[in-house]
Amino acid sequence: MKLQHFITYVILILLTLSVVYPALWIVMSSLKEGNSLYSETLIPRAFTFDHYKDLFTNTRYQYSLWYMNTIKVAVLSAILGTIMTMLGSYAMARFRFVGRKFGLMGMLVLNMFPSFMSLVAIYILLLQFELLNSHWALILVYSSGAFISNVFVAKGFYDTIPRSLDEAARIDGASHWKVFTSVMIPLSKPMLTYISLVIFNGAWVDFIFARLILRTADQETLAVGLYDIVNQQTSTDFTFFAAGAVLLSVPVLLLFVWLQRFLVDGLTAGASKG
Amino acid sequence: MTKHTPQATMLSTLFMGLGQWYNRQFIKGILFALIEIIGIYWIVTRLADSVRGLVTLGDTPRGMIKVGKVYQPVDGDHSIFLMVEGLISLIFVLLFVFVYALCIRDARITANNREQGIEPHSFSVTLSNIANKNFPYLILVIPITAAILLTVMPIIFSVLVAFTDFAAPILPPAKLVSWVGFDVFNKLINLGSWSHTLYGVAAWTVVWAIIATLSTYLLGTIVAVLIQQKGIRLKTFWRTMLIIPFAVPNLVSLLVFRNLLNEEFGPINQYLELIGLSGLPWLNDPTWARLTVIFVNLWLGFPLIMILVSGILTTIPKDLYEAADVDGAPRFYVFRAITLPLVLYSTAPILIMQFASNFNNFNVIFLLTNGNPVVPDYLYAGGTDLLVTWLYKLTLTNNQYNFASVLSILIFIIIASLSILNYRNTRSFKEEDMIQ
Numbered sequence: 001m002k003l004q005h006f007i008t009y010v011i012l013i014l015l016t017l018s019v020v021y022p023a024l025w026i027v028m029s030s031l032k033e034g035n036s037l038y039s040e041t042l043i044p045r046a047f048t049f050d051h052y053k054d055l056f057t058n059t060r061y062q063y064s065l066w067y068m069n070t071i072k073v074a075v076l077s078a079i080l081g082t083i084m085t086m087l088g089s090y091a092m093a094r095f096r097f098v099g100r101k102f103g104l105m106g107m108l109v110l111n112m113f114p115s116f117m118s119l120v121a122i123y124i125l126l127l128q129f130e131l132l133n134s135h136w137a138l139i140l141v142y143s144s145g146a147f148i149s150n151v152f153v154a155k156g157f158y159d160t161i162p163r164s165l166d167e168a169a170r171i172d173g174a175s176h177w178k179v180f181t182s183v184m185i186p187l188s189k190p191m192l193t194y195i196s197l198v199i200f201n202g203a204w205v206d207f208i209f210a211r212l213i214l215r216t217a218d219q220e221t222l223a224v225g226l227y228d229i230v231n232q233q234t235s236t237d238f239t240f241f242a243a244g245a246v247l248l249s250v251p252v253l254l255l256f257v258w259l260q261r262f263l264v265d266g267l268t269a270g271a272s273k274g
Numbered sequence: 275m276t277k278h279t280p281q282a283t284m285l286s287t288l289f290m291g292l293g294q295w296y297n298r299q300f301i302k303g304i305l306f307a308l309i310e311i312i313g314i315y316w317i318v319t320r321l322a323d324s325v326r327g328l329v330t331l332g333d334t335p336r337g338m339i340k341v342g343k344v345y346q347p348v349d350g351d352h353s354i355f356l357m358v359e360g361l362i363s364l365i366f367v368l369l370f371v372f373v374y375a376l377c378i379r380d381a382r383i384t385a386n387n388r389e390q391g392i393e394p395h396s397f398s399v400t401l402s403n404i405a406n407k408n409f410p411y412l413i414l415v416i417p418i419t420a421a422i423l424l425t426v427m428p429i430i431f432s433v434l435v436a437f438t439d440f441a442a443p444i445l446p447p448a449k450l451v452s453w454v455g456f457d458v459f460n461k462l463i464n465l466g467s468w469s470h471t472l473y474g475v476a477a478w479t480v481v482w483a484i485i486a487t488l489s490t491y492l493l494g495t496i497v498a499v500l501i502q503q504k505g506i507r508l509k510t511f512w513r514t515m516l517i518i519p520f521a522v523p524n525l526v527s528l529l530v531f532r533n534l535l536n537e538e539f540g541p542i543n544q545y546l547e548l549i550g551l552s553g554l555p556w557l558n559d560p561t562w563a564r565l566t567v568i569f570v571n572l573w574l575g576f577p578l579i580m581i582l583v584s585g586i587l588t589t590i591p592k593d594l595y596e597a598a599d600v601d602g603a604p605r606f607y608v609f610r611a612i613t614l615p616l617v618l619y620s621t622a623p624i625l626i627m628q629f630a631s632n633f634n635n636f637n638v639i640f641l642l643t644n645g646n647p648v649v650p651d652y653l654y655a656g657g658t659d660l661l662v663t664w665l666y667k668l669t670l671t672n673n674q675y676n677f678a679s680v681l682s683i684l685i686f687i688i689i690a691s692l693s694i695l696n697y698r699n700t701r702s703f704k705e706e707d708m709i710q
Contacts (some may be wrong), residue, residue, distance in 0.1 A: 002505075004503075004605075005503075005505055005506065008500050008503060008506060009506075011497075011500060012497075012500065012501070012512050012516075015497065015516060016512065016515045016516060018573070019515060019516055019518050019519055019573070020515065020518065022527060022530050022531065022534060022573075023518055023522060023527075025530070025534065025541065026526070026530045036539070037533055037536060037539040037540065038539045038544070039541070042541075083416075084416060084417040084420060085417070087413040087414065087416060087417055088413075088414055088417035088418070090413065091409075091410040091411075091413050091414045092414075094410075095409070095410035097410045097411065100410075103414075103418070107421075108693075109690075110421070110425055110426070110429075111693065112686065112689055112690040112693040112694070113425075113429055113686050113689075113690075114634055114662065114682060114685050114686060114689055116634070116636075116662055116665060116666070116682055116685070117428070117429050117432050117682040117683075117685075117686060118424065118425045118428035118429050118432070119428075120432065120665065120666075120669045120678060120679075120682065121428035121429065121431045121432040121435070121679075122424065122428045123669065123670075124354070124431075124435070124669070124675055125354075125358065125428065125431065128352070128354045128355065128446065129355075140420070140424060141424055143420070144417075144420035144421055144423075144424040144425060145424070145425070147417045147420065147421060148421055148425060175405065175406065176405070176406060176409040177405070177409070180413075204523075205523040205524065205525045207525055207637065207640075207641065208636055208637075208640075208666070211670075212669075212670060223525050226525070226526075226529060227525075227529065227641070230529050230532060230533070231644075238533065241529070241533075245526045245529065245530065248523065248525075248526055249522055249523055249526050252521070252522070252523045253521055253522070256520075256521040257521075
């Protein structure tokens with residue numbers, strides 16, 4: 001083996017260890033007995049699934065409720081957000097109408113505003129109108145935000161579908177709506193799947209806005225709930241947190257495995273190819 | 275040929291719908307007339323009030339008013355409600371003017387058609403036209419409305435707040451908010467403790483964004499190139515393992531790191547003590563905390579660059595390397611002269627985007643250190659706080675809404691100039707009509 005390869009392997013092994021260690025540690029912690037952060041060994045002496053059971057039976061935290069809240073918010077945001085992105089980007093890609101250029105420019109400019117700006121403003125408004133603590137605020141904001149940030153990816157996709165397809169359907173007498181539902185939607189399934197999963201994932205792990213909006217423990221989502229567990233000064237529930245964190249990650253990991261094939265395409269879709 | 279256009283245009287300008295009546299489109303005419311009646315009713319009864327509200331932001335504070343011989347509590351004006359109401363009113367006025375213009379245009383076009391012998395459409399034809407000719411508008415209604423209500427309106431509101439004194443202790447409904455012009459900007463830039471915090475936090479934000487971007491970029495590129503080398507085995511295995519940080523939700527890995535690096539009980543310090551070193555104040559000392567967030571961000575960020583660069587590496591033509599081989603160029607030289615420029619060229623936009631997202635990297639800072647450790651002479655900010663986390667704290671915990679708004683305007687200016695640089699090269703905007 002050449003020296004160069006040897007060094008490469010050493011670097012790769014070290015990197016892999018440093019990458020795997022935190023993940024391994026949290027899984028092991030969720031399986032160990034007791035509840036403290038401190039442990040003598042990485043691999044616990046005795047394994048237990050008590051903490052996972054605890055998640056759904058414990059009364060101090062409402063983990064199962066958080067899980068349901070998160071599923072509700074993420075699924076509804078994904079559905080609404082995908083529908084809006086689909087409609088908006090199709091109109092922008094396929095039709096030339098008065099105000100189109102203006103709309104596209106506007107969307108670009110909106111993309112430049114830090115999402116913080118509108119989030120903070122929405123928070124202040126909801127606070128003044130005493131409408132905080134509602135899941136619908138989250139869902140509406142996630143889905144409309146998804147429309148603005150994904151419209152160019154989706155539009156880029158529709159741009160690549162040859163026009164002759166819908167023109168043929170139009171000549172055969174199909175209405176615009178018919179063309180859209182029976183030609184375009186089936187063709188854009190991969191893109192729609194990608195976008196809906198990205199929105200789902202975003203809503204699933206969002207902390208920033210959820211923490212602004214959600215006020216009571218029974219409305220909280222997983223992200224906010226887990227943060228609260230860790231953030232308590234006298235937290236003695238470390239293993240509880242560990243189990244909760246593992247369960248939060250599972251859906252995201254599954255999605256990731258499934259999404260991997262879209263990954264590079266999706267990431268580079270908006271980028272310049274020089 | 276009879277002239278119709280001047281009459282129809284005049285009538286429509288006079289009162290919405292009259293032109294349509296003149297063109298014998300009765301249902302359409304009635305609909306337009308209804309819109310005008312509602313609009314005028316609303317303008318007469320409400321508009322003046324809501325504009326005054328927007329200008330003054332209320333003039334009756336909450337308090338006790340002497341009525342006869344007794345003091346009675348009055349509710350007073352709520353400045354923020356007045357501001358929002360005024361804003362919505364202005365949008366309605368714009369909408370009304372827009373519909374008015376549409377109405378006149380419609381009457382004009384129809385009349386013009388009549389002059390050329392084309393009969394005006396019946397109402398059912400008009401309806402089916404909406405579904406056909408105006409299809410793009412129809413499907414845009416929902417997304418655009420949502421975007422305007424939930425993004426544009428809040429942004430305008432946020433900009434307005436920057437010019438008021440809306441900050442604790444001046445909070446409605448107890449107190450009235452008023453316009454203060456550029457006062458808040460002035461305070462933030464010139465007033466002792468505010469400006470000290472602003473410059474400190476901004477400087478750290480820029481340093482952080484540069485280091486965070488370059489470090490992830492370098493490590494990601496190096497790893498991608500290392501794996502790509504000829505003769506390295508298990509390529510897929512390495513890539514799959516090293517992608518883990520990208521696959522685990524940020525939220526979880528950051529909270530895990532927060533525990534791992536716990537000064538008293540965290541396993542990292544535990545190991546350090548085992549081998550005879552003393553534990554380090556990872557998150558509790560200003561300098562160490564800054565180094566820690568950079569390292570943790572490196573852990574989180576390099577896989578993304580690795581994936582991207584791996585993708586680019588496969589597209590570099592093989593003959594370039596073969597030619598270099600024939601010429602006997604040393605490995606490092608090949609990397610510097612072929613690989614690096616090509617990779618840099620294709621990833622430049624991503625580099626800018628990464629800089630922008632690190633600039634606003636809320637999660638890493640807030641979840642890991644909460645912006646702490648505390649710096650004594652900062653106002654509401656800590657040693658690792660970025661502009662965005664400072665903004666968040668100003669809003670959520672300290673109720674300094676106007677300062678937060680000014681900050682977000684500053685952030686917008688910075689991010690927008692970067693984005694413009696980037697979007698100018700964006701493919702899906704530039705070459706949109708290429709594939710037909």
